[in-house]
Amino acid sequence: MEKVLMKGNEALAEAAIRAGCKCFFGYPITPQNEIGAYLAKRMPKTGGVFLQAESEIGAINMVYGCAGSGVRCMTSSSSPGISLKTEGISYIAGADLPCVIVNVQRGGPGLGSIQPSQADYWQSTRAIGHGDIRVPVLAPSSVQEMVDMTKKAFSIAEEYLTPVMILADGVLGQMMEPVSFDNFEESDARVSEPPWAASGHGFSRPHNIINSLYLEPIELENVIKERFERYEKIKEKETGAVYEKDAEIVVVAYGSTARVVRSAVDMARENGINAGGFRPLTLFPFPEKQLRDACKNARKVLVVEMSMGQMVDDVKLALECKLPVEFFGRTGGFVPNPEEIFNKITEIKEGL
């Protein structure tokens, strides 16, 4: 099929429909409004539901109910709105329900800024709700990946019965790029009711109960241990990264920052510096093995983020202090430019 020029937000919304998402619940916030606007137009035409809730908290709890009845569903927001959703996300994870949550990050804390940011890395990978939980986090870096990872997010959610987060940012949401939906088949949009769904059945079977409350510690411990076994499977099968091998200086970045790093690494190589890029496709699970593989001949690692440095923790954990790790970041809504990253790489090279 011919490629079309679309905004990241709109492309993600179209991908959700093609992936069989039947219900969308959301509340407006910049810079992700095109997702809701697109789905408000398109969802009813495809037999689905678009609902603007009274708040982000309302929206996530509608997702909880919808997912509990076995219907494929999604919500999206941006940083402050995601904070409001975290209680609901914890309940959904605690009830082992599949759904997709999109965060088109903007600056924080508080209302912060409406400009692009990556300051919700810790929130997404560490504390997306209370309790012993992890949520798989996918990190697109192009409009095409906004599409492909939306499909992937629904499939991971349903295979492992967990909420899945797509962690984008204001650049990816607002920019337009050519995109293709060739990756989708009509069968992707067909959904059969899962056996655990709490849906109407006219007393034809015992009730399914959706719940996250366990009063007996042994029950809760067993449930959580089983859930963590699923996380191990996700680590084994779903972890992803793209990278170059044998670089002397490995530059790690995700999302739109990885695009800028790509330009900076190319500049470094043109200047005779053996630099290489490493881009995680999943943030949880973090691609630890892949990073160690990329760093086999490395002497130094540079992490670049649109924050004061959050993913840099996971890089250090993965490398187990075997390599020095430096950080470069812009925050507050700035997108770093290739020259400043190139300068940092040059500075590192000179210090080797």
Next chain:
Amino acid sequence: MNNIKKAINILIAGFGGQGILFTGKLLAEMGLIEGKEVTWMPSYGPAMRGGTCNCSVCVSDTPIGSPVVLKPDLLIVMNTPSYDKFISDIKPGGMALVDSSLVNSETKVPDGVVRFDIPAAKLAVENELQGMANIIMLGKLLKETKSSTLEVAEKALKKIITQSKEHLIALNMKAIRIGYNY
């Protein structure tokens, strides 16, 4: 320009309502038709409501890194504040395309930068093409850069103008030709 360079980074700037974002979309669509890699990135936020507005477009033979253009090869500028803000950012060897009926500034273009003036807003009014100064600018761009053709522009217009507004295609083409022949 595509004969000389592998990549061209364009910044289009003016007031909200002048069609800055549309001009960018048209350029991106033209790049797509010609089989190039393209990105389009708007300034977004309160600046859109009556304030200054700008839009970055990258057209390249190779995958594009940052879609945010800080140092343009080509600046298309349609108001004085944007002219003053961006004129010194143009790369050496680059080009400024200025709506001389709207931009009134003492600031000179940097050394090594070529400036082309066209009174696009005035021409739009004279030709009963109100609101199409941006498209007249695009015509001038095609003339001076030879980066694409009128045929590709028409194809792109057909793709991005919805059927209910089909009559606008001919008017847009008229505007492009005015810029091209100025």
